[in-house]
Amino acid sequence: MKCVGTTIFVDNVEEVLDFYYQAFGLSTHYIDEQGTYGELACGVAKIAFASHPFAQSRFRQEYIRTQPKQPALGFELSLCCDNVAQSFAKAVAAGAEPLSPPATHQGLTYAYVRTLEGTLVVLSNEP
Known part of the structure; x- marks a missing residue:
């Protein structure tokens, strides 16, 4: 078995894709x-x-909706980038909520933002 992707349920798909x-x-x-x-x-x-x-x-069950004004759900998307500080600044300029500015620990640089729909995203230089 292998993971081929993840789906996040949102209010407005087109708005989130643009974000x-x-x-x-x-x-x-x-x-x-x-x-x-x-x-x-x-x-x-x-x-x-x-x-x-x-x-x-599709599945007719209730679930907890990701909402930016509520506490974040217990998962994150991980995005690898060449320049964490630059990527963090770009995300914040686009409207992401800054949660943890770029920091380095054991050679790994990372930063956290929360997206328009409320998903946690970690930006890192990890390949």
């Missing part, structure tokens, strides 16, 4: 005609976004 482009430079790989499901072009594993109604139509 990820502005904040992290990740372009849209695919979006359905209804704008209820979209994927980022980000390498082998996909980062996808689906609307809450899309999610409910």
Whole structure:
């Protein structure tokens, strides 16, 4: 078995895809005609976004929605970049909430932001 991606359920798929482009430079790989499901072009594993109604139509169970004004859910997306400080500044300028500015520990530089829809993202220089 292998991981091929992750899907985050959001209020507005198109808005979130645009934010990820502005904040992290990740372009849209695919979006359905209804704008209820979209994927980022980000390498082998996909980062996808689906609307809450899309999610409910698939598995009909309640779940805790990611919301920027509520405490973050217990997971993070990890994005590797060449320049953590520059990537952190770009994400914050695009509207990400700065959580932990760039720091270095045992040769790894990392920083944390919280995205428009409330997802935690760690930016690091780890390959």
